[in-house]
Each structure stands twice: as C-alpha cells, then as structure tokens.
Amino acid sequence: MEVVTPNGFAKTQESPLGPVWKPDLYKLQQEAPHPCLVACTKCIDRPGHYGDEFHGRLSHQLASELLTEDGCFLVRYSGPEHSPICTLSLRFRNKVKHYRLYYDGQHYVLEKRFDCVSDLVADGLVTMHIEAEAGSYIQLMCDVRAYERSPAYMTLSRFKRRTKPLLKDVDEENEVILYDKPHKFKVHNFKGLNWCEFCSNFLWGFTAQGVKCEDCSFSAHVKCSEKLPPDCCPELKSVRSVFGVDLTAFVRSRRTTRPFLVDKCVQEIEARGLHVEGIYRISGFADEMDSLRMALERDGENADISASVYDNINVVAGILKQYFRLLPIPLLTYEVHPFLIKAVQMHTLKEQIRATKEALSSLPPAHFNTLKFLMAHLAKVDEHQAVNKMSSFNLSTVFAPTLMPPCTSKISASIPDMSGEINAINLLILYNKSIFE
Template sequence: MNNQTFIEGNSSAGAGSPISPGRPVWNPNLYQLQQKAPRPKPVVCKRYIPSCPPYYGSEFHGVLSHQEAAAIVTEEGEYLVRQSGGVQEFYTLTFRFGDKLKHYKLYYDGQHFVKEKHFDTVYDLVADGLVTLYFDEHAAPFLEVMDKFNCYEKSPYMTLNKLKLKKVLRNSCRKSDALFSTTGFIENEKDHSEKTALITKAVSSEIDTEEQVEYDKPHSFKVHTFKGLNWCEFCGNFLWGFIAQGVKCEDCGFSAHSKCSEKVPCDCCPDLKQLRGVFGIDLTTLVKAHRTTRPFVVDKCIGEIERRGLDSEGLYRVSGFAEEIETLKMALDKDGDQADMSPEVYDNINVIAGTLKLYLRLLPIPLITFETHPALIAAAQKKSQRDQLAGIKDALTLLPLAHYNTLKFLMEHLYRVVQQQGTNKMTSHNLSTVFAPTLMPAPDLSKCGGLPGMTYEISVLETMITSQQAIFS
C-alpha cells in the first residue's frame, strides 16, 4: 500500500466515481501526528576522540557525564552518544524530548539497538524513539478509537476489493465488445441487454462457481518493515514509525497494525505472486491462491495416472526415476497446471505417481493433520467395523475443508486402483502401506523413541479406501 492509494482513497470524487468508494478510506490523523513529532538533530563533537568506535560518527563525544551531556543537549530532538566512565564501561544514547533528557544504554551487533528494534544508523534509532515518545503523549485519543474499530466489512480492504470487482466487470464488458462484434452479434436494445446478462454471468462465474469451494484460511502474519508511507488495511490508520511498523501476511500481502491483525477473520486469499512455487506450500494456501477445490497437482497427476496407468504393475509401490521426478517437480513449480506430463515427455507412469507422493510428502501440514491423527487411531482401535466407520467419519470432521476434499478425491482414486489389482497387483493393504508414512506421519517422533509402527495408520487408510463411499458420502 503506497501513498498514491491513500490519495485516491481520499479523493474528492463523488460516490459514483470509479476511483472513490464514496467515503474516505484512509485516516490521515496518525500520519499528521507523526509529521509533528520532533526530528533528530545530532550534536557534533568538535574535538578529536581517538577511541571512537568505527560504527559511530561525529555524534560520539567520548567519556561524558550526565551533567556535561545535559549542558550540551539543550534543544528538543538533539542527541549524542557518550561513553560512561567507571568500572563497567558502556555507551549511552542521550537525547532531549520536550523538557526531559533521556538516557539509554546503546548496543551494537551489526545494527544499533536499545531494545528489540534494530536500526542501521543511530539517527534512525533516535527518529523512531522520538515518534514513539510523541505518540505516547499525544496519540491516546486516536489509538482508543482505532482499538475499538471492529467492523471488517467497512475496512479499506473490503472497500477496495469491491472496487476491484467492479473494475473486473467493466474490463470484461470492454473485452466482450470485441468478441460480440467478431461473432456477428446484432447490437440492438434486446441484444445489448442479453449481452450484458451473459457478461455478468460470465464474470460472476469466474468469481463464484459451483466448482469452487471457499475455504477459511488464516493469514500468515509476520512483523514487517514497510518502506514509504503505509496504512493499515483493517482500520485505515497510518502505520507509524520507521521500522517494524506492523505485520504483513506472507501469502496475500494484507498489511495491518499488530493489534488489528488479531481482529482479521480467516479469509486470506493468497496472491500467486507471493507463493514460491507449488511444493512445500500449505495445501489450503495453494487452493485459495489458485481458486480450486483441490491442489491442481493432485488433480493433474491423478488424471494422468487414470488415463494410462491404472493397470501398471506395482503402481505407487515401484519408484520412478528420481531425476525425472525432480524435473517434473520443477516444471510444476514453474509452469503450474500448464506443465506437460504427457507420455511423450514422461513415458514412465511411476514418475507421475512418484511426483504425487512427493507433493503429499512435502506438505508442511500433512494431508491428515496432526490434530486428526489421534482421533483416527482411536477409531481404528474400536472392536466393530460399524464403530470404526463411525469413528473415522467423526475424526475426519476435524480436517480443514481443503484437506478433507483432497483426501476424499485421493481415496476415490485409490479405490479405482484397487479395482485393477488383478493386473497392477496393488491391493488396498499394499496401497495403505505405501501411503501411511506420507499421509499420516507421527505427530512427534521424538516422543515415540524413533520411527513408530504404522499398524493402525495402515488399518485406517485401508478402511478409507475400501469403504470410501460410506465414509465420504
């Protein structure tokens, strides 16, 4: 979010303007407050200091007492670095804020810091400190209103997304004009209304189709240092300070104050540009980014296997060539669902099967999550098959929806593999033995004294395959 967005959001355009939501989006109060904060002014030492550390400049005054520093630092914003005398020598940052002189122990580890924030220069450290102190004194009324803001529907994020949606519709209308003109569509009042209806339907279907499932996904917020001027996409207030001003979602780029991020619902819509390929990416993050029900890797690999490999002996048990699997992995990371896995490129179906297993193995959160794992094991230990099936169905409700849909699709596929066991020699037990370590890794191997037995995991998967219609109905 840059200052240009701020200007557009607060433009004087009317409610019908394409660049204005009809009301101010960004609140400038905190920005204006930061502009009023005192600026750092280094007090230059006019004498030569032979013991000056290389990471300090002319603001270093050597050994100086509190009283001597107070006599030098007289104006607000002025600062210097001095060395304490005595048994324990250390460096002190002294600066004036208002009518008070502030003293802080100053540290250096490649960057300058007083507390947790690290800065490239002492000037930046003082600038951030002055803003923080100024906000502590003057920002309370604004922060109180900001803390009470709890209406996500009225946030700049939602407002701007609505504007983007309208822009998509307008652009689609423009593109469609050329389409209808080349197809000989007669432009009269009736045809125009029909065309508009078709366009609206097409755009809507891109955004909300029956095939698409909306998954809840929490944001992956990390403390972030924003360059330039930035505003919180939740409350619309300025992200003040010079470093670590707030947090940013690593998946979708949502920017917010740390406190505001706690109020944001689980509606992260990952940006494909934010993702580093396909493998090793959280499953829900990937499907949200691609707007699909399941990871396209799973659909693509299973589709290819069912077209030409269901009768392949040892399917999923026989390993493909590691180099070819790595090549296909790189192609999927780079080209996405456009990657070519046809028999002309990969004639060995075990390479496709191996790539699917690799994708599932590299998931940061297993397809059958650690939270679901114990409940499935408990279900497998029940005495009657009826109780086992009921227990498995209950346990699977703990899965995130994207995981559940993917597991359902995979079990349906493995059931079809088993139907060909006369030729591929892969029974439900064989397949469960192959997939158990990938789909149901132990939650904590350190507590198991090494690699645990997979008896119950194999049993659960075998039941899921053979009874997939009853379990996933």
C-alpha cells in the first residue's frame, strides 16, 4: 500500500514479504538532462586533458549564447590573462551556471573522480536534477525509517535465527545474538543500479554514490551510514547476493542468461505443481518461505528445494513471486511499462502483438531473457487450467503487481487500477510464442 507524503513522493508501507525498494530517486535520475557537448570549431591550443569541449578564452555572455538547451556544456578560460581559470559553463533549467574545474590526472569534485568532463557533467546533472526535484525528501529520507524496519536489519534478523544454534555469543536471558562490531565504511563506486540498505532509496549518480562496508558489504548513503549501530556481521557478506539485487548486475556477476533461482523454481513447479489447484494464487507458510529464501541465499544453485524438504509447492511458487517482487527494477521496467499499456489498447490483436514486441525490444537482455522464460512457463500453467483453476487471466492478475508495479511515484492511497497491466501480462502469456519468436 502507498501513501503520499507532503512532498508528493509515495511512501511504501512495510510488507510481510520483506522490504520494497523505493524507485522515486531512480526515476528522477532517468529523467535528468543528458550532457550535450558544444564543440569548438576553431583551431586553438588546448590543455592535454580537454577535447573539443574547450573553447579557449570566452566571455560569460558568449558562453551563455552557445548553450541553448538544458545539458549543453563547454569549457573555457576565465579570470585574468596571466592566471586563467578552467571553467565549466553548463545550462540547467534554462540558467547557465559556471564552475571552476580541478584536475590532477583526473577531473574531480570532492571525493568524486572522473576520466572526462562529459562524465563529470552527467553526474552533476543527475545530482542537480534530483536535488531540485526532491531536496526536502533527501533531507528527510534517512530519518523517516527506523533501523528495525530496514532491509539490512531484516536480513540480519533472518541470519541470526538461522545461525543461532551455531554461535556462542548469545545473551542467555534474552536469547539474542549480540553483534557489537562497527562497520568499516569506505566511499564506493557502485556499478549498475544499487539501493541503500538503510532507507531503501536509490543510490544516485555514476560514481562515489555512497559507502560500502568492507567487512559485510552493507551499502548506504553516507548520511544513512551514520545512523547505524555497531552490528556489522562479516558472515553476511556471502548471503547478500540473490534477493533484492539488480537483475542485470546479478546475471552479469554469475555469467548466466537468467537468475538460477528462476530456473530452479520453475523446474520444480513444472515437475509437481502444474496440477495443484490455485498454484501461484495460494501463499505458502511464511516460516517455510523464510527458510527457503535463506537456503537460496546461503547455498545458491545447490539449495535443495525438492519435495523432501519443501513438500508444499506453494512455498516454491511463493518464493519465485517474492524474488520478482523484490527486484529493485521490475522485470518489466518503468521505461517499458507505459508502452505495454498502450500496446494492449490497440484495436486489433495483430497491432497489439506488434506494439508489444516493439516495446520489449527496449528491455535489458537479462530482463528480456528472464521474461521470455517466465511467460513460457506460465503458458504451461495455463494449459492445465482445467485442473489448477489458474487461467492466463488469473495468472496475470496475480503477477501484474509484481512484474509491473505502478509507474508513477505520486500514487493515491486507494488501490490503483491494474487492468492495463493485467491485460498486458495476459497477452504475453497467451501469445508468448509470437511475441518472443
């Protein structure tokens, strides 16, 4: 459930299935202006670390005239003739801003370092756009969540329960495992898309987006990291690698086409769940799902999810849905989402399929390959609907909120209309062979 905060951002209520990553700042990063280099066409002497963006000595007024659109930038000399200053001139929100540039082998701004000016500008545009749109939200974001409701605390709590019989550091009276070790944080350049494990918000920018604990791999904004108790648990470093991880980053690190969890769960469900009434609709028991999730985090591809360990197939189906639900970026990404809604509004089936194929062509390869595999699986479930009572429409109703959560961050407190998303998933299931050929 979502409620709207005074600044217009949606605040996600906690779910019994675990944390929900907040996409608002990610969406703002996607909306930020892109850098556009205004090249100098004159033959001039340039410092070795600048290219066509360098215009030599240029007045404030002439620079402003050359920068016609948001994101346009150039580098020029300003200041006295005997001691010129390299200055970045940049248009943002129809205003031209000027910044002194620093270089020591790399361009740098405080702790952030860049190989070229274009990278510096791209990161700066994102930061300025997010601060302009959500400045008050950023000031408050790590204060509105108690640590006990953070993704990190939930992971640590599960880890404590799993390892309790193996650890001696236990308070016998309260039966709580004590971790009294401070985190060893260091500014980190995160690759791909990452979220803060304290406040659940996006780590924006392209370099030095936040800090990471060298011992337990806890990731956070700098400000959020200052609010953490000394509960670093180095053993957790090996289990922060399956749920809640960006899909592209996950398959790249594992060098696979799809997440192993999707393959394992689908294989198990097709072996013993196609004839189970209400498959994917009926939830498994929470404690068994928690046990399976930790087994997959701990043992990876070697985790035993067979009937001898988890005889209730709804537990396996539930953990597959939970995996997709906890992806920071949904399987059907925010960028593709509106195009799929438009596709199912076309007048003819042929037009719907054509528009859907066109929309899916923009998906990252990891998302596309996983979606193709999942839709083929759900089509098999649909083929047995006479027994399992799960038609393609019923499956779409179950999966739509997970695979296509609402696009906008300004959602009312009422339940959103998901009819468009349901129809889109239904089309993908029924005509998966035509769409993914």
